[in-house]
Amino acid sequence: MTESQPPSGGTPSSPQRSAQRPSAVLPVEVAELAVSIGLVPDAGAGRVEVTGISLDSRTVQPGDLYLALPGERVHGASFAAAAIAAGAAAVVTDEEGAQLLAAVPPVPVLVVENPRSVAGGLAQRIYRHSPVELFGLTGTNGKTTTSYLIRSLLAALGRGSGLIGTIETLAGDTAVPATLTTPEATDVHALIALMAEKSLDAVVMEVSSHALAFGRVDGLVFDVAGFTNLTQDHLDLHGTMEAYAATKSRLFSKAHSRTAVVTVDDAWGRWIADAAEVPVLTLQTEPAEAGPADWRVESAVPQGLGWQIELRADAAQGEDRSFRFRTSLPGRFNIANAALAVLMVFASGVPAEQLQRALDEQDPLSIDVPGRMQLIGREPVAVVDFAHNPDALQRAMDAVRPNRPGRLITVFGATGQRDQGKRPIMGALAARGSDVVIVTDDDPHDEDASQIREQVLAGALEAVATDAPDTLLETVAPRAAAIERAVAMAGRADTILIAGRGHEHWQEVRGVNLALDDRQELREALLRHGFTPEPVPGIES
Ligand SMILES: CC(=O)N[C@H]1[C@@H](OP(=O)(O)OP(=O)(O)OC[C@H]2O[C@@H](n3ccc(=O)[nH]c3=O)[C@H](O)[C@@H]2O)O[C@H](CO)[C@@H](O)[C@@H]1O[C@H](C)C(=O)N[C@@H](C)C(=O)N[C@H](CCC(=O)O)C(=O)O
């Protein structure tokens, strides 16, 4: 099965502010919603009904409840008039928002201390839906890959599932590019209701640490929650690794899950497993880290670009049980992703024999995941990968490093307005792990791109000055030109790794989304230099 169509099958473009909603929502009285958030409704509110909820005036539909949140940049109440003009039937805000509402608005206004904290509960009440099984994944790296693997495995078991994640939301035959990894609570509940309406059996979703910090999954209880790993990222939001881990661990509280599978290859995984309030199956995939675990990867033998894997239950589990399966995905880390996918589906209650049969007969873990270790060329080996934090970059380099004569040429940059501390670390890792490093732009957002490059380069230069003296460093600012440069210097025996943007079709520079797709650029550069690229699903040949 291949999932690498361009989202929506349409022309790749910037993500749209989309409001995917179920088609039929029974109206709910504002008075009932007011009571649910601890307010005493005034007399008029009972007669007003709502059929949807949005926290963005630009996605308000007639009959919506508009949730006016205090933002980092602006208060949502500034857009209440626009929301009401678009058909909002009522507004929920805080004291500050209420002050900002210009005249007396023509719709009921509910005032609460923290409107974000009521978003999930309100959305849940508005979009009541029939039950669907929920799989939720958290961790620094591997969420997207593992969620595609779970979805493919569920399909092999004859179960249709929707997907909510970094790349896109998939609801039946509809694919919409994502703006956030985990959408806001208002949109998450609408999406799940839409998927239930489409008679999907399950929803697989990525739960970012931002989602847990900002209540985006409030009101959701995952039947199976999964943890991949925790390494440095997002410290701009969390401050410390301890705070980052504590935020992740909220997924494993009784409020958010029923059962869990936790990868315990790193100490943070052990910490998450110990802190969990729900029953946990622990999974160990790195043989070197042998410690107690309910399940462990017994063997992983390279096969093609991927792996043949055996996953075995610890004897203490009572039964001699194992699963054998293949994945075509390269890189040692994909052993962990594949094993987690299998165990999460097993933990959902699928009988072991049925699961093994689906693994044997349909090879469901051999799929393409857009922009994740995607092979664009074989001679030179040319790979696009979404690695955008230190651990992912290290693992991506380890996965593609040539075991033959030939150099590793790594092209990457760092994103603006995110965890600045990781920039020099990634520069140093790249310099130590590659023969040539080309520092370029990623998503500078509103930051000065040249300063970001300098911070990356500072780490790389330090590594060259100390323990990587032979590594060649270059800076080529425009990303397309950096890819061209990498291909221009490559011979057939070399390997090119383009890290960072993966599946994305644009680059955000000062609020403007500029069209750019690493896979397309790399493909075209290979052709220009007389190499033969691989066909890439969703990318024009
Ligand atoms: C840091 C963060 O998460 N910020 C989120 C926050 O933005 P903000 O507080 O700056 O909002 P604002 O621009 O001040 O606007 C205030 C309010 O007015 C509303 N508004 C604004 C403009 C308008 O015309 N109409 C309108 O109604 C906004 O929807 C918002 O509710 O509230 C917004 C609306 O809900 C979010 O879109 C926004 O996410 C931004 C886009 C973002 O980039 N978040 C990233 C960091 C994020 O969440 N990433 C994670 C993890 C990714 C990973 O693992 O790599 C994710 O789950 O995607």
Ligand SMILES: Nc1ncnc2c1ncn2[C@@H]1O[C@H](COP(=O)(O)OP(=O)(O)OP(=O)(O)O)[C@@H](O)[C@H]1O
């Ligand atoms: N299990 C893993 N351990 C470490 N690195 C991984 C793992 N899985 C994937 N990676 C690396 O991380 C990159 C991102 O993978 P993926 O998109 O699956 O993770 P993610 O958690 O969804 O990340 P994000 O939330 O940033 O989208 C991959 O391109 C790869 O380089």
